[in-house]
Amino acid sequence: VDGGNSFWKKSVERYTDFKEQGIQFLDCGTSGGIEGARKGACFMVGGDKAAFLIVKPILHDLSAKDGFMYVGPTGAGHFTKLIHNAIEFGMLQAIGEGVAMLEASDYDINLPELMRNWSNGSVIRSWLIELMESGLRANKLKTLSPYVEDTREVRWAVEFALEKEVWIPVIAQSELALYRSRDPENISSKAVALMRNGFGGHPLHKK
Template sequence: MELGLVGLGKMGGNMRERIRGAGLTVVGFDHNQAISDATDLADMVAKLTATDQPKIVWVMVPVQAIDPVLTELAELLSEGDIVIDGGNSRWTDDIRRAELLSHKGIEFVDCGVSGGVWGLENGYALMCGGDDDTVGTLMPIFTALKPEGEFGFVHAGKVGAGHFAKMVHNGIEYAIMQAYAEGFELLEAAEIVQNVPDTFDSWREGTVIRSWLLDLMVNALKDDTHLDKIRGYADDSGEGRWTVEAAIDHAVPVPAIAASLFARFSSRQEDSPAMKAIAAMRNQFGGHAVKGAEDPSYATPPIKH
């Protein structure tokens, strides 16, 4: 079996290697010609020469580049060929893109991919949406990418279901990360706890909060015990926002996920205007001193080390 793979960055490059390791043929294209197997998309498609299968192209590019890539592929592929979008697309865009490609008889499958830079070694969790027959055709590729064993792959439903499932997955990820982060801050602030890294490490076996994210937190603390070397800024790539928006649309309460998203927004503020307003109101009704930058006591008390 062979496929084209568009986008050979941190995820795509490792996916190419893992698929090849399973014995499948991958023709990769990237604008960085040093890592590309083709000069452009047309050259990539031309190198897919198998006659016993449709041409299959997996797209792993940033969300802003997906539509231009799909528009070009629509002119290069033929009826019965298949496009997989493995990026972090919004599920509503999948439906629009599937309709665009269907005018030329090209099948579309959306696939949420989780695993990050560890996927090459451990395998990728895959959540896909699409027609049953099309997903069935792609199973050798999904099997090559997913972890060994029973778990790690789901055909979640029709087109859009894969990215919807991945969106919710990432919203849950936000909340779990926030809980670990708040626990870290509290442990660091408490004088009675003198070994925070080993405390986290002790939770990795036999506890109900053990997880791969906890393992990664422990790795980070081993490298930087008090996280002094890292800035307290956390971006969001969109899925957390989309999860909260979907929850509003479906009238489903997601307070933990919503709070974790807003916490990331707080991380971007050097000096919160909202907290300034709270300090001002406390001063008005309670006579509390309003501390300013010129006041030596304005600085946040240091976390213990």
């Protein structure tokens, strides 16, 4: 059972290789993070149904209530987890942009308390909002580097969307936003400022 965030097409290849050796293989998308490991995770399983039935009791014990599912043939488990992660990135980016607007406002808003407020009865209440609250209580945003790690899954989702011609502007933009975090000098914006100065006389701002 491969419970990692593996590339689903590679999982199909591994299934074929293992089958030739008489070994059963399941690709199992796993979600829930550290909390899921402690209290019950979410599993999306792809592969032969007979192999799934063998491990079903184990997944039942390891998962949250209603937190495991046989999603289809080989590759389906890791593919559905890929789409899950793509949705997650879009949600993370939206919350991050909301926090940025709150920080830029003229109001002295207690952000951790606002996140707690939003976690109770609001349309956007979620575990991610709860994590935002706890993160803001433990850290000052101004002390953090903007660098965001890229684990590549969302890039695979964008490549799939391009291949299938599926319109995913929010998810694609959330992937591109990662690259902005790698450029503390923001070279592209400096280049734009130079050109705008050249054609329109717009001011250049020096450090």
